[in-house]
Amino acid sequence: MALEDYKVDMERCSQCSYCKWIPFDQVKSWRFAKGCPSIAYNNFLSYSARGRYAVALSLLNGQSTYSDRVVDIVYKCTTCGSCDVSDKICRYNLEPLEMIHELKFRLVEDGQVLPQLTAVIEHLGKENNMMMKSGANRGDWAEGLDVKRIPGESAEVLFYAGCRFSYDEELQETARSAVTLLKNAGVDIGIMGVDESCCGGRAYDMGYKEEFTRLAENTIKAWTAAGVKTVVTPCADCFRAFSRLYPPLGAKFEILHTVQYFDRLIKEGKIKFSKTIPMRVTYHDPCHLGRQGEPYVPWEGKEKKVKNQIVVYEPRRPRYNGAWGVYDPPRDVLKSIPGLELVEMERIREYAWCCGAGGGVKEAYPDFSSWTATERIEEAKSTGAEAIVSACPWCERNFIDAINAAGEKLKVFDVTDLVKQAI
Amino acid sequence: MALSREAYRELEGIVGKENISDDPALLDCYRYPLSHTAIHIGPYYRVYTPRGAAVLLPGSAEEVQGIVKLCNKYRVKFKPSSTFWSAWGFPLEDDTIQLDMRRMDRILEIDDKNNFAVVEPHVIGATLQAEAMKVGLNTHIHGPGASCSCLASATALGGLGPDTLYMGHHNENLLGVEWVMPDGEVLRVGSVGSGLGWFCCDGPGPSLKGLVRGMIGTNGAMGVFTKCAIKLYPWPGPAPLPVEGKPPAYKAVLPDNFRVYTLGFPAWKAWADSCYLIFDAGIGYVAHRQFSMFGRDLKGAMVRILSDPTKTLSDIEELLKDPEVQKMTEDMKRDYQIVLAGMTPGDIEWQDKALDKILEETGGWKVKAMLEPDLYNWSLLYMIRLGHKNLNLVYGGGYDGCFGLGGTPDFGASGEPPRVEQATAFKVEWEKKGNVVACGGDAMMGGIGGMGGGGHALWENFTHFDPADKASTEGTFEFFNATDKYGMEKGFGPGMEKMNDYARWTDGKTTPKEIRDRILGAAAQPEAFRYQRKFKETFNPNDLGDGYYRTLDDPIE
Numbered sequence: 003m004a005l006e007d008y009k010v011d012m013e014r015c016s017q018c019s020y021c022k023w024i025p026f027d028q029v030k031s032w033r034f035a036k037g038c039p040s041i042a043y044n045n046f047l048s049y050s051a052r053g054r055y056a057v058a059l060s061l062l063n064g065q066s067t068y069s070d071r072v073v074d075i076v077y078k079c080t081t082c083g084s085c086d087v088s089d090k091i092c093r094y095n096l097e098p099l100e101m102i103h104e105l106k107f108r109l110v111e112d113g114q115v116l117p118q119l120t121a122v123i124e125h126l127g128k129e130n131n132m133m134m135k136s137g138a139n140r141g142d143w144a145e146g147l148d149v150k151r152i153p154g155e156s157a158e159v160l161f162y163a164g165c166r167f168s169y170d171e172e173l174q175e176t177a178r179s180a181v182t183l184l185k186n187a188g189v190d191i192g193i194m195g196v197d198e199s200c201c202g203g204r205a206y207d208m209g210y211k212e213e214f215t216r217l218a219e220n221t222i223k224a225w226t227a228a229g230v231k232t233v234v235t236p237c238a239d240c241f242r243a244f245s246r247l248y249p250p251l252g253a254k255f256e257i258l259h260t261v262q263y264f265d266r267l268i269k270e271g272k273i274k275f276s277k278t279i280p281m282r283v284t285y286h287d288p289c290h291l292g293r294q295g296e297p298y299v300p301w302e303g304k305e306k307k308v309k310n311q312i313v314v315y316e317p318r319r320p321r322y323n324g325a326w327g328v329y330d331p332p333r334d335v336l337k338s339i340p341g342l343e344l345v346e347m348e349r350i351r352e353y354a355w356c357c358g359a360g361g362g363v364k365e366a367y368p369d370f371s372s373w374t375a376t377e378r379i380e381e382a383k384s385t386g387a388e389a390i391v392s393a394c395p396w397c398e399r400n401f402i403d404a405i406n407a408a409g410e411k412l413k414v415f416d417v418t419d420l421v422k423q424a425i
Numbered sequence: 426m427a428l429s430r431e432a433y434r435e436l437e438g439i440v441g442k443e444n445i446s447d448d449p450a451l452l453d454c455y456r457y458p459l460s461h462t463a464i465h466i467g468p469y470y471r472v473y474t475p476r477g478a479a480v481l482l483p484g485s486a487e488e489v490q491g492i493v494k495l496c497n498k499y500r501v502k503f504k505p506s507s508t509f510w511s512a513w514g515f516p517l518e519d520d521t522i523q524l525d526m527r528r529m530d531r532i533l534e535i536d537d538k539n540n541f542a543v544v545e546p547h548v549i550g551a552t553l554q555a556e557a558m559k560v561g562l563n564t565h566i567h568g569p570g571a572s573c574s575c576l577a578s579a580t581a582l583g584g585l586g587p588d589t590l591y592m593g594h595h596n597e598n599l600l601g602v603e604w605v606m607p608d609g610e611v612l613r614v615g616s617v618g619s620g621l622g623w624f625c626c627d628g629p630g631p632s633l634k635g636l637v638r639g640m641i642g643t644n645g646a647m648g649v650f651t652k653c654a655i656k657l658y659p660w661p662g663p664a665p666l667p668v669e670g671k672p673p674a675y676k677a678v679l680p681d682n683f684r685v686y687t688l689g690f691p692a693w694k695a696w697a698d699s700c701y702l703i704f705d706a707g708i709g710y711v712a713h714r715q716f717s718m719f720g721r722d723l724k725g726a727m728v729r730i731l732s733d734p735t736k737t738l739s740d741i742e743e744l745l746k747d748p749e750v751q752k753m754t755e756d757m758k759r760d761y762q763i764v765l766a767g768m769t770p771g772d773i774e775w776q777d778k779a780l781d782k783i784l785e786e787t788g789g790w791k792v793k794a795m796l797e798p799d800l801y802n803w804s805l806l807y808m809i810r811l812g813h814k815n816l817n818l819v820y821g822g823g824y825d826g827c828f829g830l831g832g833t834p835d836f837g838a839s840g841e842p843p844r845v846e847q848a849t850a851f852k853v854e855w856e857k858k859g860n861v862v863a864c865g866g867d868a869m870m871g872g873i874g875g876m877g878g879g880g881h882a883l884w885e886n887f888t889h890f891d892p893a894d895k896a897s898t899e900g901t902f903e904f905f906n907a908t909d910k911y912g913m914e915k916g917f918g919p920g921m922e923k924m925n926d927y928a929r930w931t932d933g934k935t936t937p938k939e940i941r942d943r944i945l946g947a948a949a950q951p952e953a954f955r956y957q958r959k960f961k962e963t964f965n966p967n968d969l970g971d972g973y974y975r976t977l978d979d980p981i982e
Contacts, residue, residue: 013471013893014822016461018815019508019572023551026571026812027675030665031559032532032552045482045527046446047509048454060453071448091673092815094738095822308742309723309863310856311821311891318739325671325734352672 106209141195324352570814720864860900
């Protein structure tokens with residue numbers, strides 16, 4: 003699809019403002035009713051899905067041209083997809099998140115880029131990671147781990163650590179724990195270590211589609227050559243890239259997030275807990291595991307009209323609105339840990355507030371990114387929880403940074419960390 | 426005349442650099458597409474409201490006051506809007522300053538002893554309702570739904586909606602206003618103006634409620650309302666609402682003191698009689714002909730789609746073949762939805778009995794299919810939160826109401842054949858041309874009990890079209906022209922389809938004076954607009970509002 007293909011959506015958008023809020027049925031308070039971090043922080047209408055439709059239409063119609071403000075509007079979006087869920091409460095046929103991606107792609111094609119993102123992407127092109135680190139050190143996180151190395155050895159399941167867990171020294175232990183837990187539960191698991199490269203998902207959300215495609219095709223090729231059938235990842239960003247963005251490029255692998263695998267193993271009795279963790283925690287749904295973690299459904303078709311002017315699709319088009327994301331497995335894992343009390347925030351599941359780390363925002367707009375994380379931390383604190391738990395290293399890093407900057411006491415855990423503690 | 430750099434800098438000095446912009450692309454976000462639905466003047470294919478000179482995001486009444494004074498100094502028009510629903514909130518002229526009231530979004534007070542809330546402009550129905558429910562209260566949410574500004578509907582627009590039966594029009598609920606007048610002075614209207622709190626808009630203190638808002642409201646054309654007090658009503662249910670299910674088909678299971686029914690009737694007279702009996706009995710919390718907006722032939726299939734997260738519009742043709750859906754659709758032909766809320770167990774028991782008696786007397790029934798748990802809990806949440814109101818746009822992206830048979834409940838139901846059937850037959854013929862959704866002619870939606878708990882009903886016949894399709898848009902416009910003519914010939918009175926012609930014209934800008942004068946001069950009470958001219962001369966001497974404030978220049982007779 004090209005940006006022009008969304009012109010009918012731009013004209014059909016009714017300016018209802020739903021894109022700015024969580025679904026109204028789910029509003030429980032004034033304080034935590036907002037859904038889109040971008041307009042919540044920037045306030046002008048242009049920083050909402052509706053606004054981006056209008057900006058795109060203005061550009062396509064030649065009514066305006068690129069400016070610093072336009073670049074700011076387009077890139078200051080975490081691509082969290084909150085708008086996509088809320089819009090589809092009423093507007094079944096709009097695809098705001100897809101359009102925002104296309105708008106970013108167009109700006110990159112036209113050279114309207116941010117230097118902060120250019121630097122990341124240039125490094126990615128050379129070293130195949132998003133962390134501005136040497137590709138040669140990608141496997142260091144697993145040093146000393148007794149685990150198979152693919153492709154030299156074969157394993158039933160590939161553990162894919164992802165860039166953040168591979169390089170973030172404060173978080174690496176989580177990845178090591180995940181491998182150990184899976185292995186001890188009897189899973190025949192292997193890692194690619196230095197041969198693993200970035201999934202490309204974050205480049206996609208920044209607007210660099212070509213770079214994403216290069217990385218995705220390389221990964222698909224490497225996995226295919228190694229005979230990989232099943233991939234498990236502890237990173238929500240990677241999970242969404244593999245499960246939603248790779249299949250259109252021909253990928254046919256079973257993709258699981260570690261929380262899904264843990265949930266399965268706990269229910270099968272292959273992971274058993276022996277310790278109590280007397281702690282009250284709240285769970286943050288990562289956008290890419292929750293609302294954007296729905297399974298990919300192949301579709302090729304076209305729009306048609308029935309009853310004169312009702313817009314439908316032939317064949318029936320899948321609707322991605324967060325209904326079938328991964329929400330229960332992480333909660334079930336946490337609930338199964340002895341002593342742990344799970345309390346919910348107001349904005350959860352498909353209408354969870356974003357952590358603020360996505361879409362290139364953490365790299366290009368650190369203040370906005372930090373504010374978004376702080377909003378979530380305030381919401382977590384309002385539950386009385388001692389810790390915020392998640393299933394994505396990017397969310398966890400952003401929370402840790404915001405908590406440290408504010409001098410807060412809230413603890414941050416990955417689900418894996420608590421599973422390990424309880425064994 | 427574009428905004429001078431000097432004026433821009435002075436405005437920037439008031440709100441700060443981050444809260445003002447004149448970037449062309451950003452300004453284009455503050456333009457409303459009249460191809461879509463102009464409420465109610467078009468639709469005009471690919472016509473937009475004018476581009477403003479700058480957009481400002483004031484953060485306080487003091488900042489608003491500073492802006493308005495500068496606008497007077499430089500003779501620049503300004504237009505405030507809170508949640509930007511429809512063309513009303515957007516400028517009528519090029520180079521107008523658009524005030525986006527979004528930063529003023531606080532609920533300042535909820536007084537649970539005296540049942541009112543004090544709010545800023547960007548507080549919406551959903552958030553005020555959620556907060557009010559925590560203390561056993563509820564707010565009226567007007568027709569456009571939970572996304573819209575409470576202040577705008579209470580101070581500057583009509584403010585009626587499905588719960589008007591119990592909670593009134595919002596003009597009735599207004600208990601006080603802080604008003605930055607068009608000359609930049611601040612006036613606190615009602616008891617708050619005398620320092621006595623926000624309990625009464627008519628004093629003790631300056632009582633200018635009628636001037637400030639009247640019945641329809643000033644549509645942002647007479648200064649800026651920066652806070653207001655709104656009356657709240659009892660809520661005998663839980664907080665928060667116990668919502669469950671997958672999107673978009675959320676549902677709520679409420680305690681046993683709540684009921685939601687879709688009532689069907691054998692004839693329109695029985696329909697109207699039931700409304701009167703409900704008014705007389707004093708029962709009901711929300712009452713609206715709601716799901717009829719999807720059309721007489723399609724509403725059964727649509728409620729099935731909307732209450733099931735696995736279904737999409739692509740399922741509609743298959744569902745229409747289902748005999749059970751066909752039966753349900755027939756049962757709902759002459760219908761409305763009603764929510765009963767018992768304040769005590771005895772109250773709900775009595776309301777149930779009263780409703781059963783009303784149905785017995787009128788020959789009406791509770792539509793059985795709508796009692797199935799999924800549909801029941803879905804429709805209960807829908808009616809209470811009004812969080813799905815933009816489903817009127819689900820078909821093709823555009824809708825507009827026409828006819829607007831407003832009056833007593835039997836106004837639409839009487840005549841031979843009943844006016845509602847005349848309007849239906851007329852629309853069915855136009856549906857055959859292919860430009861609007863073929864939904865069975867009757868997509869008439871509206872409350873059954875406006876005006877303080879009874880006496881008024883509205884039949885707004887929804888017309889659905891595709892705003893991205895030139896033929897559909899232009900065909901809809903032709904239909905509205907024909908509807909207007911037909912309605913006047915038949916004695917239905919002026920329809921909704923042209924009700925804003927007096928203000929905004931085909932190019933999206935101010936209606937030419939001679940046309941405006943003709944429209945307003947032909948109104949039932951044109952003298953009111955001559956008085957409003959005097960008000961404008963007094964309160965808005967530099968004429969910095971716009972044509973949404975209705976005035977006539979010829980002398981008062």
